[in-house]
Amino acid sequence: MSLTESQARQDLIDIQLAKAGWSMDSYTLIEEFYTGSGHEIREDRTPYKIKGEFVDYVLLDRTRKPIAVVEAKKTSRDELSGKRQAADYADQIKAKFGFEPFIFLTNGKEIQFWDRPNYPPRKISGFYNREDLERLVHQRNYSKSLVQIAPNPDIAGRDYQTEAIRRITEAVEKSHRKFLLVMATGTGKTRTIISVIDILLRAKRIQRVLFLADRRELVRQALGSFKEHLPNESIARVEGGEIPTAARIQLSTYPSMMQVYEQLSVGYYDVIVADESHRSIYNRYKAIFDWFDSLQIGLTATPTDFIDHNTFQLFECDDGIPTFNYSFEQAVLDEHLASYRVLQAQTNFQVKGIKAGQLPTQIQEQMQTQGLDLEELNFEGTDLEKKVTNTGTINSIVREFMEKCRKDSLGLPHKAIIFAVSHAHAKRLYESFNRLYPEYQRKGMAEIIDSHMERAENTLDDFKFKDMPRVAISIDMLDTGIDIPTIQTLLFAKPVFSRVKFWQMIGRGTRRYTNPLTGKEKTNFLIIDCWNNFNYFQLNPEGETEHPSEPLPVSLFRLRLEKRSLLLSKQEDDSYTISDLQKMLMALPMENVNIRPHMEEIQELIHSWYSPSLKNDQHLSQTIAPLLRYYWADSFIQIQFRVVVERTTVAYLNGETKKIAALSEKIKDSIRNLAENVREVAAVAEKRAWILTPGFWDNLDLQRLQELQDVFAPLMRFRQSQQAEMIELNLSDYIATRRWIVYGPSGEGAFVESYREKVEAHIKNIADKQPALIKLKKGAQLNDEDILMLSEALNQIDLFVTEDVLREVYQQPTLNLPDFMKHILNISKLPDREEQIKQAFEQFIHAHGFMSASQINFLRAIRAAVLRHAKISKELLYKPPLSRVGQVENLFAPKEIEEIINFANHLAEEAA
Secondary structure, three states: OOOOHHHHHHHHHHHHHHHOOOOOOOOOEEEEEEOOOOOOOOOOOOOOOOOOOEEEEEEEOOOOOEEEEEEEOOOOOOHHHHHHHHHHHHHHHHHHHOOOOEEEEEOOOOEEEEOOOOOOOEEEOOOOOHHHHHHHHHHHHHOOOHHHOOOOOOOOOOHHHHHHHHHHHHHHHOOOOEEEEEEOOOOOHHHHHHHHHHHHHHOOOOOOEEEEEOOHHHHHHHHHHHHHHOOOOOEEEOEOOEOOOOOOEEEEEHHHHHHHHHHOOOOOOOEEEEOOOOHHHHHHOHHHHHHOOOEEEEEEOOOHHHOOHHHHHHOOOOOOOOOEEEOHHHHHHOOOEOEEEEEEEEEHHHHHOEEHHHOOHHHHHHHHHOOOOHHHOEEOHHHEOOOEEEHHHHHHHHHHHHHHOOEOOOOOEOOEEEEOOOHHHHHHHHHHHHHHOHHHHOOOOEEEOOOOOOOHHHHHHHHHHOOOOOEEEEOOOOOOOOOOOOOOEEEEOOOOOEHHHHHHHHHHHOEOEEOOOOOOEEOEEEEEEOOOHHHHHHHOOOEOOOOOOOOHHHHHHHHHHHHHHHHHHOOOOOHHHHHHHHHHHHOOOOOOOOOHHHHHHHHHHHHOOOOOOHHHHHHHHHHHHHHHHHOOOOOHHHHHHHHHHHHHHHHHHHOOHHHHHHHHHHHHHHHHOEOOOOHHHHOOHHHHHHHOOHHHHHOOOHHHHHHHHHHHOHHHHHEOOOOOOOEEEOOOOOEEEEOEEEOOOOOOEEEHHHHHHHHHHHHHHHOOOOHHHHHHHOOOOOOHHHHHHHHHHHOOOOOOOOHHHHHHHHOOOOOOHHHHHHHHOOOOOOOOHHHHHHHHHHHHHHHOOOOOHHHHHHHHHHHHHHHOOOOOOHHHHOOOOHHHHOOHHHHOOHHHHHHHHHHHHHHHHHOO
16 A cells, blocks of 8 residues: 555654654754745745745754755655655755755655765665754864874774774775774774774764674773773763763663664764674664664674675675785784694593493492482483583593693693683582682682673673683683783683684684783693584584574464465464464554565555465565564563464474474473462463363364463463473593694694594505614514614604604503504504503502502502592592502501502503
8 A cells, every 4th residue: 555745744754754853843844845046934934935946845954044855755656766856956955055955865664865975875764863964064064084184003003903994994985884894803903993983083074983892891891992092082881771972982782772772863873883793783783783874883803704694794795805804814924813722632421421331330339329310321421511510520621721721930820711611510610620729719710700790890800900810710701802811721611613602712812912020922822622612613614503593573473374374275264363463563663664664565464464375475474574573562481482382283284293292392391380379370270280181182173272372372471490400420530532732843733633643644654665664564673773763754844753742642651652653553552541550550569579468459449440530549548449448557658658649640640
């Protein structure tokens, strides 16, 4: 249903103008303005009708002179169709008043804004208000060429930063309005953009700025940078629904701005900077960018290969080429960033899982006495910290961190971040530090820093600027954007599936740093990867394929479309479904800029639904359904329940019994978890009990499914959340794999498996040419000269094979070079862990002369404990099962006890 121009003006355009503050009552707007010569505005606003033309609307500035014209068309016309007509009106006004008016072109559904001297027409979400237009006039009158304004090197003076600044300012001069900067973490994105803003402010091109970031801490960090580099500017945060209108530079999190953006006019900001511009901006916060008509600059550290297409599109880089790109690899080459080295370390349970049948009988018995059902103890390594947690695994990871992390001269860790799975996991890691290293923890060496902790920002400041804490255990809060150059170790205690997130987390360590006390420079940092993340992204370069989750109201609308189609095919009544669809459309906010172009069609659907056809169904699903993301008339939990019921209805109509069974369990869980003590829930107790019986589902029909929605969807606000109970175990665990090797004189490194394969292939390739290897293959022993020549032949560029490197690769610290060659050439095999431990204990017994049977029996018990990966302590010697073998103080002298403990633990570490 198309509206005439008069109807469009009355029903749509007048309302939109009034919303922006333009009204005839306040002498800010004139209808049917006459452009004839000799014109003047009288108090009754009736123009003299001398030779000239009528303009649909003219907007007046504070002096009551025309500042803009509005050309209106009927809704069926393209809003651009009046472009020439409006230009002619503007020319006549310019001739009369000496001022180039701004132009708005509209058909009531779409609005185009035309600043003729500076830009072509562009779509905007609403009309500018008078203050916005007067600010643009000021910029027109006083702006300078950006070529004349030099960047301030004290803000951002590196060559690549200057190039980035110029890329933007040159594009602004060419009338571009959207830009995307891709700069690796640590290369000064924030400083670069502050310099850009400084130039635009000094050139009088902008007056009001908005800087957006993901989290409060990132806003706080950016706020500090703005105040440091632009000390004379008024700078404040948008927070708690309050807008600091007096501040020229405003900073906000995306969620905070989502609360207030519609209170502001579309031209309120001259430039918006979007920090960490990735997929969530397009999916969740695009409304902000749709609402404001401003210069828009996206910042991201995500490598260009992993930036979502929609992000490129949002910042008008449709060819996938950002305005400026400075990669991590280039920054390392230019010595602006620190590179990283990776140690991959996983515990036995992470690799093999925790399965009752694989545990020693003694531990199984111990677990049964604790009341654990061994049949349920069947977990994969990936279930750790999801379904099951094990103290021994956490202890092993903490020990591995303390042994391998970068340390200072006192043996304390340099600043480090441990990325945890959850707050509960972070707490368990913290408790492990307390148990294992109380001497350090009394100084506050490791602390939890996440949103669950009160005053976490204060603890973060301590981590940044004070000596303690040294180790931050965090969930999400420190994953992105935190600028702490002193970080020298990152530990991934959780799996990561997003490539973008993974790179952001790595970026926490890339900033170079020189210790002011020692003068030592940080040129690289260590990553301890306990979850095979690097291998995962080698196998899955894109990471987990993220299909942007469809908003629930969109899913609900599409399911109802599908249901209606199935009802028609089965000649069932579809009137109730059509009514549900129409109610959803009626609840849409028609003034929304994304909905306005489809307003007429939506109104037609509300009054009379389309006749069924494939074309119409496709159109509704592809064009109208996406608009339902602006529908939130019902609560999230209520819509969620309706979606599950509608899926069940579609499955019922398709005869999918297995799917119905699975979905029915979800429905029953939701209904079962309703709070019984609530009056509204108690009122349907009988019906609720019936739904939870098999009888309801055995005789399912459409009426019952509809009743489920009608009765129980509104009650979902009383649903109580049920958390899955984590199984807690206390089993000894150990690091089973370490997979990074540094083998070259200049720090060359590789994954152990990859390096070992290359070494073995190389040795087999030269086995028939190298004299020492030929001797070994013939069964001869190598003399010192042979070993020296072989060492020189292997320690060459590319692999740098040495005896020490092979000891680390094969985890065989006591073997020599010929032993490894024999293993690689299949002459003999390396001893396995169990054999090593048994041989070592035999040698220990032989080395200590005559031992009594009781002493040997006690050492066998200790050997069994070491084989189970137990760490031997003095206390353990006095506890079962060792205490059952005998009293240690009656068998050995105190010095012998100390020697046995040290021997057993050293052996356990070597054989790990």
